[in-house]
Amino acid sequence: MSNIEESSELMAQPSEASASLQKRALDFLSDVPLEITVELGRTKLSIAELLKLGPSSVLELNKASGDPLEIRANGVLIARGEAVVVNDRFGVRLSSIVTPDRLLGSMNGGE
Structure with a gap:
């Protein structure tokens, strides 16, 4: 050979x-250490709209009630899941995990 x-x-x-x-x-x-965040949804507001918010205000988010939550590590999407309650605390049950190829791609500028 x-x-x-x-x-x-x-x-x-x-x-x-x-x-x-x-x-x-x-x-x-x-x-x-990594900062893990769970994103329920997003919205955009003007400063004027933000200043009008009060204790009974409702913010409409860009996701529907059945949509998966996004789990991010240092701002990079790593998984998706659903909200659960465990012993009076919120948690997230993972339903999908981002593949290593997509994870590396998102860290290099894409998502």
Whole structure:
């Protein structure tokens, strides 16, 4: 087998060393804090509209009641889910998680 064939075969199959490096990189990053936010919806207001808001005001959001919530890590969409109540606290049940390819694409400027 030629060197070219060997190197292309190595490139086609991830090695155990490569997997080990990826695991060590993830372990290294595991203590990095992230701000997780759950977005119910969005709206745009003018300053005049904002100043008119009071305790009984209602803001209409861009999502319907059955639409999934968006879960973001440091502002990047990572998952979608639905609101749940657990022991008198709100939580989110994840229904879908963004694939790593899309996640990397959104961090590079797209979403």
